Structure formats: structure tokens, C-alpha cells
Amino acid sequence: MSLLDIDGVSVDLGRAPLTRVLDEVSLRLRAGEVVGVVGESGSGKTTLARSILRSVPVAAGSLRIDGRDVRGLRGGTLRAWRREGAVQYVFQDPLRSLDPGVRVVDSIAEGLRIARVPSEERTRRIAAALRDVGLDPELAGRLPGHLSGGQRQRAAIARALVMQPRLLLLDEPVSALDAASRDRIIRTLIALRDAHRERLGMLVISHDIGSLAALSDRLVVLYRGRIVEDGPTRQVVARPRHPYTRLLIASVPVIGVAGADRTERAALRAAIDA
Numbered sequence: 519m520s521l522l523d524i525d526g527v528s529v530d531l532g533r534a535p536l537t538r539v540l541d542e543v544s545l546r547l548r549a550g551e552v553v554g555v556v557g558e559s560g561s562g563k564t565t566l567a568r569s570i571l572r573s574v575p576v577a578a579g580s581l582r583i584d585g586r587d588v589r590g591l592r593g594g595t596l597r598a599w600r601r602e603g604a605v606q607y608v609f610q611d612p613l614r615s616l617d618p619g620v621r622v623v624d625s626i627a628e629g630l631r632i633a634r635v636p637s638e639e640r641t642r643r644i645a646a647a648l649r650d651v652g653l654d655p656e657l658a659g660r661l662p663g664h665l666s667g668g669q670r671q672r673a674a675i676a677r678a679l680v681m682q683p684r685l686l687l688l689d690e691p692v693s694a695l696d697a698a699s700r701d702r703i704i705r706t707l708i709a710l711r712d713a714h715r716e717r718l719g720m721l722v723i724s725h726d727i728g729s730l731a732a733l734s735d736r737l738v739v740l741y742r743g744r745i746v747e748d749g750p751t752r753q754v755v756a757r758p759r760h761p762y763t764r765l766l767i768a769s770v771p772v773i774g775v776a777g778a779d780r781t782e783r784a785a786l787r788a789a790i791d792a
């Protein structure tokens with residue numbers, strides 16, 4: 519059974535007349551799997567994550583997590599599902615989940631406090647999460663302002679992990695980081711996947727196919743709210759079927775080796791928009 523099963527999900531946002539931001543999106547993700555969602559800015563990646571979190575209205579389709587119909591949750595049941603924290607979201611900017619005036623370790627503990635997890639278990643789970651993300655416990659005792667960008671992102675991931683989620687949604691987790699910290703965080707995420715294969719699935723969002731290729735088992739390409747490609751990473755990168763995917767690959771120096779020059783990129787762009 520899939521951990522995440524999205525079938526024909528559409529989302530309309532904005533003022534009347536509403537704009538269709540996601541159009542019949544379907545995707546599946548199993549435990550132990552990392553699915554990368556790639557697409558340019560405005561293609562609907564964040565909206566996809568927010569639809570899974572039930573924080574935007576879903577106009578059509580079905581949304582199942584662990585076999586449970588999540589689209590149908592309402593009121594108290596929806597609140598209880600949120601509190602349980604089976605789906606966790608990590609922002610591009612870690613300062614959106616770490617309060618600048620609160621020690622990092624207390625931000626990490628917040629969800630556990632709300633869920634009334636006993637203090638001994640709290641301590642144990644926080645220590646495990648810090649180990650998982652490779653953050654020195656001494657650093658966790660500081661305020662976020664005293665950590666580097668990469669360390670803060672590790673803290674934000676730890677904050678999500680302590681909830682023992684089934685599904686981790688990482689929205690542009692490395693886009694704000696320098697190249698070296700980016701590589702280190704990607705290696706950490708790969709290690710996380712391997713350490714929690716039995717239980718955890720990850721959906722990693724990025725506009726940059728290059729930072730997703732190393733990490734993702736599968737790639738899903740989103741273009742103007744529609745999935746135009748979905749397949750094993752190696753296959754998508756080596757034999758992209760959609761011109762938009764070819765364009766994304768051509769713009770990455772490393773994986774686009776065979777890749778396109780400027781004229782070819784312009785031709786691809788024209789083919790997509792035609």
C-alpha cells in the first residue's frame with residue numbers, strides 16, 4: 519500500500535474567478551521512498567504540499583495517507599490529525615519554524631509538549647532527532663541567531679522528525695543555502711531515508727532538478743499545475759519525455775552534460791509553450 523496516494527487532486531485559489539493552481543494531480547509515494555517534485559517558480563509545488571497538509575481547499579480528487587482519507591477530515595477530527603503530526607512540513611526558511619527568541623531545543627520540543635509527550639520520552643526523542651540530523655546538542659541549546667543557515671535547517675528538520683512523522687514534506691530545503699551546506703544537507707536527508715526506510719516517506723520540492731537528482735528515487739515534474747512527467751530519477755534524467763523536463767535538465771550544468779546550448783533551450787521553451 520502507498521503511504522501517500524493522491525488521485526486527481528485539483529486546487530483553485532485566488533479571487534473569483536478562481537485560478538486552477540493544481541489540475542488533476544496524481545502521485546504515489548511508498549515508505550522508504552523519496553519523491554522529488556520539480557518545477558519552476560509558480561508551477562504549484564508549494565500548493566501541492568499545502569493540499570497534503572489540508573491547508574488549502576481541495577476542489578476535486580482524493581488524498582489518502584496510510585490508507586486514510588485525509589480530504590474528508592473536518593473539524594475536531596482534522597485538528598486531532600494535525601496534532602498527531604503524521605505529516606510534517608519543512609520550510610525553505612528555517613526561521614519560519616524556529617522562533618528567534620526561543621532556544622532551538624525548545625522549538626524542537628514544542629510539538630511534543632503540545633501532544634503531552636512525557637518529559638523523559640521528550641528528551642529521548644529530541645536526542646535521537648538531533649543525532650539523525652547531525653546537529654550538536656550544544657548548538658541546540660542556543661538561540662537560532664547563533665547557528666549557521668545549514669545548522670538552522672538541520673534544527674528545523676529535527677523539529678519535524680521528533681513528531682515521528684510518516685511523511686516529511688521538504689519545500690526547497692536547500693535553496694537558501696550555499697553549495698557546501700546544500701551538499702551536506704542532501705547527504706543528511708539520504709542518510710535519514712536509509713535510517714527510517716520502514717516508516718518514513720519524503721516529498722522533496724525544488725525548482726532545481728540538480729539538487730533533487732542525487733536524493734530522489736523518483737522525480738515528478740510539475741508544469742503549470744500539471745504533472746508532465748513521473749518516473750524513476752535515472753530514467754527521467756537520462757530519457758526525459760517531456761520538452762519541459764528536457765529544459766529543466768538542460769539548465770543544470772552537471773546533469774545537462776550532453777545538454778543544450780542557448781539556442782536549443784530557446785527551441786525547447788518554444789516547443790513547451792506551443
Ligand SMILES: Nc1ncnc2c1ncn2[C@@H]1O[C@H](COP(=O)(O)OP(=O)(O)O)[C@@H](O)[C@H]1O
Binds near residue numbers: 531539558563566
Ligand atoms: N493563496 C493564493 N491565492 C491566489 N493564488 C495563489 C495563492 N497561492 C499560490 N497562488 C498561485 O498559484 C501558483 C502556484 O503557486 P505555488 O504553489 O506557490 O508555486 P511554487 O511553489 O511552485 O512556486 C502561482 O501562480 C501563485 O501565484
Ligand SMILES: [Mg+2]
Binds near residue numbers: 563564565689
Ligand atoms: Mg514554493
